Amino acid sequence: MLTARNIFYDYPERQVLRGVSLSLAPGEVLAVLGPNGAGKSTLLRCLAGALSPKGQVELDGRALESVPPAERARLLAFVPQHVPPRLPMTVFEAVLLGRRPYLSWRPRQQDLEAAWEALSLMGLGELAHREFSEISGGQRQKAALARALAQESRLLVMDEPTSSLDLKHQLQVMTVLCALAEERDTGVILAVHDLNLAARFAHRVILLHDGRVEADAPPSEALTEESIRRVYGVEVLRMEAGPGTMFFPMSAASGTA
């Protein structure tokens, strides 16, 4: 259980988060949406403990900063937006790094198995022994996700985990995350740009606008033509299609940001 109460975060030149509150329950998939600069990444980094905001962030009822880093790593996994393009190791070794919170020197059989399972969940089994630096950008992103899965934490905080992925792999990743939420009660919070992806997979959506929560509700309530116009400054056509809700951008609305 991850809770943020009225958090504020300032960079030297500007205020980014202005009183954000949210909670993430086990088994829940929560999508954070909002235009560029709305504060999505900052919010996720605050939730993951990478930044220390004003206000309270609590992990299982304890102040996040009071949880020792090694223990936090067993409870919460974070996937930053940027994956380093080069690592002097194989894909499997890169994923095995996710077992660090459990390792002393030599990885035990269960560490190797957990890493392998995470790797194959992301469909990277065939690339396991390739050099990390040689695989494609999308594959590297999936390897970073696999590393977080190998961590076997109860919470996953992911900053745009699908940004470098093609359509098929976006679906694959979202399906895996939803399955983890359902089968293992993992709580997932992720930043996404794709409204359709959020509407289809998220249980709940947080719409951020200028560092404030504009909406915090199931996708069908949070993502309306009206709220999207207000937040993104874009006219969209919302349609109920076969598997769910679809959004078609029409034009940039006039007179808004």
Added chain:
Amino acid sequence: MEASEAKAGIEAYGALTGRRSARIAALGALLSLAALFSLVVGSSSTGIMDVLRVGLDGVIFWELRVPRVIMGLLVGSGLAVGGAVTQAVLRNPLASPFTLGVASGAGFGAALGIVLAGAIAKWAVAGGAFSFALITALFILGVARMKSATPETLVLAGVAIMFLFSAGTSLLQFLGTEQQIQSIVFWSFGNLSRASWTDILIAAGMILPALPALFLRAWDLNLLLAGDEMAASLGVRVERLRLTALLLAALMTAGAICFTGVIGFIGLVGPHVARLMVGGDHRFLLPASALSGALLVLVSDCLGRTLFAPHMVPIGIVTAFLGVPFFFGLLMRRKREFW
């Protein structure tokens, strides 16, 4: 099907780590051979039979050859492990303690010692080198502490320091007497021939304790390669690790060069040779770097002693001639091996 795939995948990893351990053992064996060879090779031709026959009584053997080889082992492992750690900490395959300006600092300190106390006052020379290496390292640590400091900032700070100390050393040469200039130039070549047992004790005291301290941080160094945020999210106290590792690397560098002078490229080439052999996992990379660095130093020193015998070429010159082409080779092969 899936279970057997997992089994095969995990076994393949086991085989990989097995190969790495075997290569480290092979490096160790090679290093032992090189050390034995170094003991019997020299401009004064003490053959292996002579060594065995003269044995304990051989002054050349115990006061020249043995200290030289031990110093070579210490210097090589200290520089290479320091280099490997610096590369991880700065996430920069081209970094080494030299890139941070620590060597330039040491060079300036030595020159200052020579000018102030004279070349015979060995302690002043070594002490000067050591203090300025530490001052440089502390300055770099200060830069690293700044919130906005990226790995690039550190390398640039190192370059700036290098310019500063080069200018300082030139100024000292400009002001110094002819004899002092000669000593400064001699120190700047890097040379193992002056190693005494006292030097060795002090260098060992600076290098050997740092080795296990760094080995114990191998996993955290691995994580640092994956990015600060990633490492932090996996439980690493990133700033503390970076500062500790840099300080230990600086200590090893100072220990390695304060009695021998600047021996370049070992800190850069050693870790790369090791990485080619055992990959980037620091559990294997650090021991392999120690061994390959020591091997490079012993081989370079043997070459320096034998190529133009009876003249001895200082090791620093040999490592520069060997190191620069290697460095270019690394740049050219960048796509695969440049991590």
